[in-house]
Amino acid sequence: MVKRAIQSFNNNRALFLMVLPGFLVVLIFHYFPMYGILMAFKNFSPRLGIWNSKWVGLTHFQGFFNNPLSGRLMTNTLLLGIYSLLWSFPAPIILALLFNELRALRYKKLVQTVSYFPYFISVVVVCGMLREMTSREGLFNQITALFGREPKMFLLEPKYFRTIFIASGIWQGVGFGSIIYLAALSGVDPELYDVADIDGAGRFMKMIHISWQAIKPTTIVLLIFNLGGILGTDFQKVLLLYTPDTYSVADVIGTYVYREGLLGGRYESATAIGLFMSAISFVILVLANAISRRLSETSLW
Amino acid sequence: MSTRRRYQQKWHETLFDLFNVLFMAGLLVVIIYPFLHIVSISFSSEDSVVRNTVSFFPRGFNTSNYGYILRDRMVYFGYRNSIFYATGSTVLMLLFTSMMAYPLMIDAFPIKKFLTVYLSITMFFGGGLIPSYVLMDQLGMINTPWVMIIPGCVSAMTVFMFRTFFKNIPAELRESAQLDGAGHMAILFRIVLPLSKALLATFALFNIVGVWNSWFNGLVYLKSEELYPLQLVLRSYLYKLDMTAIMRRAGAQGGGDAFLRNQPVSPKGVQMAMIVVAMFPVMMIYPFFQKYFVKGVMIGAIKG
Numbered sequence: 349m350v351k352r353a354i355q356s357f358n359n360n361r362a363l364f365l366m367v368l369p370g371f372l373v374v375l376i377f378h379y380f381p382m383y384g385i386l387m388a389f390k391n392f393s394p395r396l397g398i399w400n401s402k403w404v405g406l407t408h409f410q411g412f413f414n415n416p417l418s419g420r421l422m423t424n425t426l427l428l429g430i431y432s433l434l435w436s437f438p439a440p441i442i443l444a445l446l447f448n449e450l451r452a453l454r455y456k457k458l459v460q461t462v463s464y465f466p467y468f469i470s471v472v473v474v475c476g477m478l479r480e481m482t483s484r485e486g487l488f489n490q491i492t493a494l495f496g497r498e499p500k501m502f503l504l505e506p507k508y509f510r511t512i513f514i515a516s517g518i519w520q521g522v523g524f525g526s527i528i529y530l531a532a533l534s535g536v537d538p539e540l541y542d543v544a545d546i547d548g549a550g551r552f553m554k555m556i557h558i559s560w561q562a563i564k565p566t567t568i569v570l571l572i573f574n575l576g577g578i579l580g581t582d583f584q585k586v587l588l589l590y591t592p593d594t595y596s597v598a599d600v601i602g603t604y605v606y607r608e609g610l611l612g613g614r615y616e617s618a619t620a621i622g623l624f625m626s627a628i629s630f631v632i633l634v635l636a637n638a639i640s641r642r643l644s645e646t647s648l649w
Numbered sequence: 650m651s652t653r654r655r656y657q658q659k660w661h662e663t664l665f666d667l668f669n670v671l672f673m674a675g676l677l678v679v680i681i682y683p684f685l686h687i688v689s690i691s692f693s694s695e696d697s698v699v700r701n702t703v704s705f706f707p708r709g710f711n712t713s714n715y716g717y718i719l720r721d722r723m724v725y726f727g728y729r730n731s732i733f734y735a736t737g738s739t740v741l742m743l744l745f746t747s748m749m750a751y752p753l754m755i756d757a758f759p760i761k762k763f764l765t766v767y768l769s770i771t772m773f774f775g776g777g778l779i780p781s782y783v784l785m786d787q788l789g790m791i792n793t794p795w796v797m798i799i800p801g802c803v804s805a806m807t808v809f810m811f812r813t814f815f816k817n818i819p820a821e822l823r824e825s826a827q828l829d830g831a832g833h834m835a836i837l838f839r840i841v842l843p844l845s846k847a848l849l850a851t852f853a854l855f856n857i858v859g860v861w862n863s864w865f866n867g868l869v870y871l872k873s874e875e876l877y878p879l880q881l882v883l884r885s886y887l888y889k890l891d892m893t894a895i896m897r898r899a900g901a902q903g904g905g906d907a908f909l910r911n912q913p914v915s916p917k918g919v920q921m922a923m924i925v926v927a928m929f930p931v932m933m934i935y936p937f938f939q940k941y942f943v944k945g946v947m948i949g950a951i952k953g
Contacts (some may be wrong), residue, residue, distance in 0.1 A: 362833040363752040366748040366751060366833065366834065367760075369744075369745045369748060370748060370803045371767075373799065374771060376784075380776070380780075381775065381780040382774060383780075398783070446672065451666070452670070459676060462677055462680055462681060463676060465680065465935060468858050468931050468938070470863075470864065470880050470928070471862070472927070473924050473927060476924050477683050477687060477924070480690075481683065485701040487686070519680070551665065552662075605777070605778055605779065609779050615783065618778070622777035622778065626774070626775070633773075
């Protein structure tokens with residue numbers, strides 16, 4: 349008995365040792381920064397450290413709301429998120445359904461393989477391509493010239509920013525995004541389609557009643573995730589694409605935190621904004637999950 | 650299935666088929682053209698790039714754009730650094746993640762529940778950019794290679810996916826090894842991991858591509874250009890290279906690089922060549938990578 353206890357303790361000791369490196373990495377690089385959020389409530393002085401810096405309460409939050417830019421930042425972040433979701437979320441679903449209707453299997457495989465590729469290209473490369481294509485002599489201006497339009501500097505005009513941002517995002521992600529729906533579709537029993545044939549169901553009936561039903565649960569889970577991330581715009585891509593000319597629509601919380609907070613050295617207020625936004629994001633995620641649980645009995649937790 | 654199709658296709662459904670095939674052809678063009686265009690520009694003569702006559706194929710084929718890039722030390726540094734960051738973080742990721750995932754499937758492990766919660770919390774909350782920067786600063790990791798390797802090497806999602814995968818390995822294999830007197834460490838490395846090659850390969854490839862493509866961490870945490878990953882070198886080509894920079898490199902007023910003086914290049918040609926250089930490794934491994942990433946998405950889907 350005693351022997352066994354010692355044995356089990358030794359075994360567990362091995363297990364404790366095994367989780368130790370991972371535990372420490374998470375503690376240091378995930379939890380310590382959470383502690384650093386305290387900066388949002390303090391006047392941070394690197395000399396004193398976070399704990400000993402002077403407590404100023406909600407001053408930095410007030411400062412942000414009194415900042416004339418804050419309204420624009422929040423609107424931009426929200427609109428870019430909403431439009432991205434509106435366009436980028438359905439695209440892979442539609443593509444997967446179309447793939448599913450393709451009969452020529454070799455052709456299907458070819459298109460799939462090609463469509464996945466852009467996902468693995470870095471955002472710097474994609475933005476480099478975009479800058480080339482939207483330049484004065486670039487592809488876009490060549491196309492609009494066919495319709496007799498004057499050449500434009502697309503990336504310098506605010507009204508095109510969101511379109512370019514979202515369209516290039518779809519270009520990059522639509523193929524890869526379709527994989528998960530295709531996987532759900534491959535789980536459908538082919539006999540279901542045969543039975544539907546006998547019942548005289550057409551292609552569209554089968555698409556709606558069989559294929560769409562098969563991918564619905566996946567769609568809902570991903571929709572909740574995407575809603576939760578609606579404020580978490582890919583600000584790194586914005587950073588590569590925006591210019592002071594397009595700040596009016598392109599400047600989002602993430603880019604502002606980087607530019608004014610990190611480069612401008614205003615750590616505390618940038619941390620406060622970041623905290624405020626993650627709090628809202630979390631509330632949205634919880635709400636989306638609750639709504640989905642109510643409506644479709646699918647939920648993340 | 651189609652051979653014993655009982656349903657007679659209607660004309661509008663045939664039309665739909667036609668539309669679908671054409672739509673996919675359009676998709677192919679839209680995806681392939683930008684790549685083709687960039688490769689074509691990168692191999693074209695300075696003259697045709699400047700006159701903007703390149704579209705599908707190179708015009709006045711030459712390699713002076715690549716000559717310009719290969720004469721830049723920064724590109725070699727970028728390659729070296731990106732390879733180091735990608736391999737380093739991938740090795741650590743696989744090692745630490747497996748070692749953390751394994752105990753989480755052992756029911757007798759006393760802090761299993763605690764660790765699950767401990768990890769889950771990090772999926773929903775984080776410190777954000779500034780607190781992370783201040784932390785790296787306090788740890789003295791700013792402008793060191795370690796800042797590109799260690800911080801991101803364990804993530805809750807990956808640990809949970811590893812655990813799910815490990816759980817699907819028959820428990821009898823572990824138990825019989827245990828009876829033979831093998832410890833947990835031995836079981837992980839001699840039994841569990843050899844049976845998880847598909848998982849390890851998938852995550853290794855995704856991680857390598859992810860690190861290869863990342864640039865923002867380098868921008869935030871690295872100061873000296875000798876440590877820059879390749880994507881940051883690419884970024885400085887795309888955003889800073891202009892005719893004056895090229896002239897300065899070529900040394901128009903004597904001195905400088907004789908090769909560059911005799912081989913005219915335009916900023917655009919060099920930039921496109923640099924894009925090709927930066928995505929070359931990913932293009933090369935893509936065919937091998939392919940069979941794994943569908944699997945990778947599926948492992949993710951099981952958790953999701």
